[in-house]
Amino acid sequence: MSRPSRETRDEEYAAFVAARQTHLRRIAYAVCGDWHQADDLLQTALVKLYVAWPRLHRDGREEAYARRIIVRANIDEHRRPWRRERPGLDGHDPTAREELPLEERSAMFDALQTLPVMQRKTVLLRHWLGLSVEETAHELGISTGTVKSHTSRGIDKLQQALTHQP
Amino acid sequence: MLLREEIEQSFGAGPAHRPIEELVAKGRRRVRRRRAAGLGAALATVAVLGATYAVTAPGSEGSGAPPIATDPTSTPSGPTWEDDTPIRYVDGELQIRAGVVVHEHIENPFGYDPPKLSDALDLTYEGKRTWTLAESTRKGFGYTSSVPSNGWASFADWVADQVGTAVPGDDGWPDTLRLTNNGEVVASQGSEILQRTDDPRLGDSFAPPGTPTGAAVVLAAEDGVGYFVVWRVVDGELDVITTPPRDVIGATFQQLLTYARGQYANGEGLR
Numbered sequence: 246m247s248r249p250s251r252e253t254r255d256e257e258y259a260a261f262v263a264a265r266q267t268h269l270r271r272i273a274y275a276v277c278g279d280w281h282q283a284d285d286l287l288q289t290a291l292v293k294l295y296v297a298w299p300r301l302h303r304d305g306r307e308e309a310y311a312r313r314i315i316v317r318a319n320i321d322e323h324r325r326p327w328r329r330e331r332p333g334l335d336g337h338d339p340t341a342r343e344e345l346p347l348e349e350r351s352a353m354f355d356a357l358q359t360l361p362v363m364q365r366k367t368v369l370l371r372h373w374l375g376l377s378v379e380e381t382a383h384e385l386g387i388s389t390g391t392v393k394s395h396t397s398r399g400i401d402k403l404q405q406a407l408t409h410q411p
Numbered sequence: 412m413l414l415r416e417e418i419e420q421s422f423g424a425g426p427a428h429r430p431i432e433e434l435v436a437k438g439r440r441r442v443r444r445r446r447a448a449g450l451g452a453a454l455a456t457v458a459v460l461g462a463t464y465a466v467t468a469p470g471s472e473g474s475g476a477p478p479i480a481t482d483p484t485s486t487p488s489g490p491t492w493e494d495d496t497p498i499r500y501v502d503g504e505l506q507i508r509a510g511v512v513v514h515e516h517i518e519n520p521f522g523y524d525p526p527k528l529s530d531a532l533d534l535t536y537e538g539k540r541t542w543t544l545a546e547s548t549r550k551g552f553g554y555t556s557s558v559p560s561n562g563w564a565s566f567a568d569w570v571a572d573q574v575g576t577a578v579p580g581d582d583g584w585p586d587t588l589r590l591t592n593n594g595e596v597v598a599s600q601g602s603e604i605l606q607r608t609d610d611p612r613l614g615d616s617f618a619p620p621g622t623p624t625g626a627a628v629v630l631a632a633e634d635g636v637g638y639f640v641v642w643r644v645v646d647g648e649l650d651v652i653t654t655p656p657r658d659v660i661g662a663t664f665q666q667l668l669t670y671a672r673g674q675y676a677n678g679e680g681l682r
């Protein structure tokens with residue numbers, strides 16, 4: 246059986262990473278809300294991807310594989326920045342939100358980060374990445390019924406959070 | 412604005428990425444560790460089976476560059492050469508058997524630190540040209556070989572592929588099973604054994620009588636895919652052989668077992 250050389254593997258892998266790492270890290274960031282943690286998640290996923298590259302590249306499943314590792318990761322809630330103390334008083338000091346890191350975060354993003362992890366993941370996969378209920382269930386390793394309930398509750402909370410934005 | 416667009420536009424692209432070369436280097440190291448672990452397990456099995464290390468297919472003779480070392484007619488010093496191997500390690504040094512012709516030698520392809528050793532050799536032994544990769548670790552002597560040019564452009568390419576990827580069929584398969592301290596084979600964390608049989612009678616070419624063996628269909632936690640796997644526990648090491656998912660689609664567990672028995676009966680195996 247002929248297999249690609251290590252150079253070929255490295256070239257193909259590097260091309261994939263160059264093309265998709267920004268998108269994959271945005272997924273990680275949307276899930277965890279912290280660029281450092283997103284970087285760690287991305288690195289973990291991409292190193293595993295390198296190991297599995299021959300069969301995944303052959304089957305065209307590179308991105309799905311990396312994404313699944315990212316969205317299935319256990320998020321370290323203690324590192325999430327919105328749990329840190331913010332300067333000013335929310336709702337009373339309009340400058341407080343502007344002092345968050347320069348990450349172009351919007352009210353929508355902050356509202357997403359207030360959702361419980363699984364609700365956030367299902368909303369992101371269903372309503373941002375456009376996955377079906379079945380695909381989301383497969384991606385997260387949960388039942389379709391659980392996907393539906395998490396998504397429904399997540400959307401409700403998202404709307405409430407956005408409605409009550411200062 | 413659609414929710415999808417709102418989310419898409421709700422945050423930026425973040426800071427600069429880490430260098431891709433850093434990822435490649437980490438990936439290579441991870442593969443090398445897996446490769447070394449797989450090689451050790453495979454070779455331990457060969458030793459237990461008492462089989463020879465000679466390749467099964469005939470190699471080409473006398474092709475390529477002139478030899479860089481020809482042996483010797485004299486046998487190197489050290490203990491009696493009991494195994495049918497062209498090379499061995501004695502006291503931390505590579506020894507080449509009398510009569511072996513070395514065409515090319517790549518030292519330490521795994522980049523081990525002492526006392527671990529590794530060597531790759533393009534050699535002719537008993538009239539057969541083989542590409543050989545050997546290592547000496549705390550687990551003992553490991554040895555694998557291939558018929559030259561069997562899918563690789565050059566000896567260097569073959570060595571790079573062996574070092575850079577796991578053993579054939581085992582490069583990157585998700586973890587499905589683990590060995591407990593009690594010697595039981597169970598699903599690895601997060602994975603689920605859907606069907607299982609112990610001692611599936613895969614034959615002596617798979618493992619000698621008395622060796623704990625088994626077969627199962629396991630839903631891997633890593634990618635959520637079901638895999639048909641067979642395993643053997645040799646010298647306290649679990650060796651899991653995984654088959655590609657597309658090879659198992661539509662087959663019953665009994666059909667998979669029959670297929671596996673046939674593969675090991677004809678000497679091809681599942682790797």
